[in-house]
Amino acid sequence: MNILELRGVSMTYGAVKALQNIDLAVKQGEWLAIMGPSGSGKTTMMNIVGCMDKASDGSVVLDGEELSRLSPKGLTAIRRDKIGLIFQQFHLVPYLTALENVVLAQYYHSMPDEAEALAALGNVGLGERARHLPSQLSGGEQQRVCIARALINCPQLILADEPTGNLDEANEKLVLKILHRLHESGSTIIVVTHSPEVGEHAERVIILEHGKIARTTTGAKLHKSA
Amino acid sequence: MNKRLVFVNMILRSLVRRRLRMLAAFLAVALGSTVLSGMLTLYRDIPRQLGREFRSYGANMVLVPSGESGIMSMDEVEAAAEHLPPDQLVGITPYRYESLGINRQPYTAAGVRFAQIAKTSPYWQVDGSWPARGDEIMIGADISRITGITPGTQARISGHARDMTPFALDMIVSGVVRTGGTEESVIFMELGSLERIMGAPGRVNLVEISIEAGQDELAALAAEIGENVEGATPRLVKRVASSEATVLGKLRFLVFLVAAVVMGLTLICVATTMMTVVMERRKEIGLKKALGAESGTVIMEFIAEGAVLGLAGGIAGVALGYYFAQLTSRSVFGRSVEFDLVAVPAALAAAVAVAVLACLLPVKKAAEVEPAIVLRGE
Ligand SMILES: Nc1ncnc2c1ncn2[C@@H]1O[C@H](COP(=O)(O)OP(=O)(O)OP(=O)(O)O)[C@@H](O)[C@H]1O
Ligand SMILES: [Mg+2]
Numbered sequence: 001m002n003i004l005e006l007r008g009v010s011m012t013y014g015a016v017k018a019l020q021n022i023d024l025a026v027k028q029g030e031w032l033a034i035m036g037p038s039g040s041g042k043t044t045m046m047n048i049v050g051c052m053d054k055a056s057d058g059s060v061v062l063d064g065e066e067l068s069r070l071s072p073k074g075l076t077a078i079r080r081d082k083i084g085l086i087f088q089q090f091h092l093v094p095y096l097t098a099l100e101n102v103v104l105a106q107y108y109h110s111m112p113d114e115a116e117a118l119a120a121l122g123n124v125g126l127g128e129r130a131r132h133l134p135s136q137l138s139g140g141e142q143q144r145v146c147i148a149r150a151l152i153n154c155p156q157l158i159l160a161d162e163p164t165g166n167l168d169e170a171n172e173k174l175v176l177k178i179l180h181r182l183h184e185s186g187s188t189i190i191v192v193t194h195s196p197e198v199g200e201h202a203e204r205v206i207i208l209e210h211g212k213i214a215r216t217t218t219g220a221k222l223h224k225s226a
Numbered sequence: 227m228n229k230r231l232v233f234v235n236m237i238l239r240s241l242v243r244r245r246l247r248m249l250a251a252f253l254a255v256a257l258g259s260t261v262l263s264g265m266l267t268l269y270r271d272i273p274r275q276l277g278r279e280f281r282s283y284g285a286n287m288v289l290v291p292s293g294e295s296g297i298m299s300m301d302e303v304e305a306a307a308e309h310l311p312p313d314q315l316v317g318i319t320p321y322r323y324e325s326l327g328i329n330r331q332p333y334t335a336a337g338v339r340f341a342q343i344a345k346t347s348p349y350w351q352v353d354g355s356w357p358a359r360g361d362e363i364m365i366g367a368d369i370s371r372i373t374g375i376t377p378g379t380q381a382r383i384s385g386h387a388r389d390m391t392p393f394a395l396d397m398i399v400s401g402v403v404r405t406g407g408t409e410e411s412v413i414f415m416e417l418g419s420l421e422r423i424m425g426a427p428g429r430v431n432l433v434e435i436s437i438e439a440g441q442d443e444l445a446a447l448a449a450e451i452g453e454n455v456e457g458a459t460p461r462l463v464k465r466v467a468s469s470e471a472t473v474l475g476k477l478r479f480l481v482f483l484v485a486a487v488v489m490g491l492t493l494i495c496v497a498t499t500m501m502t503v504v505m506e507r508r509k510e511i512g513l514k515k516a517l518g519a520e521s522g523t524v525i526m527e528f529i530a531e532g533a534v535l536g537l538a539g540g541i542a543g544v545a546l547g548y549y550f551a552q553l554t555s556r557s558v559f560g561r562s563v564e565f566d567l568v569a570v571p572a573a574l575a576a577a578v579a580v581a582v583l584a585c586l587l588p589v590k591k592a593a594e595v596e597p598a599i600v601l602r603g604e
Contacts, residue, residue: 052598080518091513095243107232108518161601
């Protein structure tokens, strides 16, 4: 069963054609990587799939819901209920502690539950640092807080845009381990990355060029060619 | 852990963590509500204070002789005084007018009671000192200028008594009085001294009365005296009463003007700060929206921040404002103000309202922030 279907999706910013006529289907529980040169439209695609932007053209169906028909409020609700976002820059609210940042996602979603949030931080190895402010955490730790926050509401679809872009190798491994765990537990994952080492963990890899899908391959093949 | 707790915690942390940035806005609100609550307190207290001040400001009733003779007797004056409530009576002084010479120059002399004049005419300014003994007199500033007599010197008083016998005696001029009115060309002495010199005691031409009473009560007292006392007719002094209303009106206008200007400035200052804050926090707003916060939720957060800011600034300002109102009242009126149960909540409410109002425009900007900026990494 497909959790996500894009049919003829295009996105234009003025004269810039960021995405052109994209067709893509993502199965429930699949791990997909999006790769491609800078400016090829990867983030644009994430924004559309993540309900943060509306495509200029085409149809996007997420979990049976046609996104182009939804109001901003409806998009917000989908974003809140079905999607977990992980960013390249570890976006945390600077005046809230790690724990409070995770609780915030619960707060916007449904009910805050501190014990659950603490457990989520424990799962990413940050049980001890729950009461620290983002400024007191390393980049890798901040990214893990972000991940704990993205997962706290058990989203059906996890979108990660360059989740390891600013991390060293050790932290990259940690993040990949967490993604593997999620994949094994049945989550659908879409990861945007420049790095083949990250891309090769995916089951399927699509390569964007000039807003079009230039190639489709698998993580395993990517691993061999590297 | 409930939602409200998370919300309150977030608002407070956001304000505390941004305290340097918020300081300007906090101070603006605090100063604004200082001025507002101070002025409101004074505004509500001033009529009370000024009323008291005005009532004790000179005579507000005079007694004039009823008949053609231009004279009433001291007995009649005393009979009239019986009708005045003693605890409200500030001062009462008789005036007996005679013609006298001082160093050969003819002038009007008035026999008065100096101890009472200080109360019925508190605005008199005296160079030297008030006469304390029977042989001391006070002269108006005009006489002093024309005759060259200065305080502390002797002057020769001469003339004819009521029985036409001439007299001449030396008296000490203890003070010179300045009023800006006709008193400046009058010689003042104790009524007893004048009666000794002129003879015919018990004659009075005019009585000035200062009494603490509102216009209605004053009119009632006058009517009562008019009915019951033969030879003396009471008259109300209108001038003081009407200028009281004029001054109050102008004062109120001034208070409103200052309050409006101050609140306007506060509004601008807070709005500017909040505008900067929203611009600085675009990423945070985008993030919250990406996490699933609706525009309304984000708006509520900013408005709550504004309200807390307004409340905190307002409390500080109200406390300061009370202090300043107290200070002003003590130095201007010599009395303390009471803690005003209307002015304080009103100023507090105004502070919160202004702070929230100032957030509305910036908050509109916040609502427009797109969640997509989070991935774009602006
Ligand atoms: N808000 C926007 N307004 C105008 N043009 C935009 C906007 N967002 C993206 N673009 C353009 O769309 C194209 C695709 O951008 P996108 O961010 O999707 O690239 P990307 O593949 O994520 O690149 P990178 O690897 O550098 O992150 C680029 O040419 C970019 O300049
Ligand atoms: Mg990108």
